[in-house]
Amino acid sequence: MDPAPEETPDLEAGGGVAPGDTPPDTPQTSGLSHEQPDRTKHFPAGGVGAFLGVGLLVIAMIAIIIGLIVMVF
Template identity: 55%
Template sequence: MTAQPPDPDPSRTPDLEPGGGVPPGSTPPDSAQTSGLSHPQPMPSKTMPVLWLVVTGVLVLMVAALIVSLAVGWLNV
C-alpha cells in the first residue's frame, strides 16, 4: 500500500492516553478531508416552477368560476 491513511498514527500522536482519549486542554490532530464537489453543479431550470405556478393559477380560476356559476344558478339571479 503506497497511500497514507487519512488518520494520524495513534502510536505517534502526542498526549494520547490509552483507549484513545486526550487529557483536558489537549486537542488531537485533524483528519484529512476528502469530501466536496468535484465540479460545479448545473443550475436548475426555472421553467418548471413557473409552469407549475401558471397551471395552478389556471386551475384555481377554473374552480372559482365553477363555484360562482353554481352559486348564480342556485340563486336564480
C-alpha cells in the same frame, strides 16, 4: 490513514493536551465528494409553469362555483 504514533501528542495528567500541542489531522470520511453547483437566484421554469397551471385551475373553479350559484338563484 491515522498518523504515526510518534507524531501523536501525549496526554497530560487528567487527560488534557499540553498547550500548543494539538492532535494531528486525520482524513475525513464525510462531506461532499464533488463540488456543488452554484445556486442561482432565478425561479425555475418548471415552477413558473406549475404556478400558472394551479392559478388557471383556481380561476376555473371559481368560475364554476359562481356559475352554479347564479343557476340556483
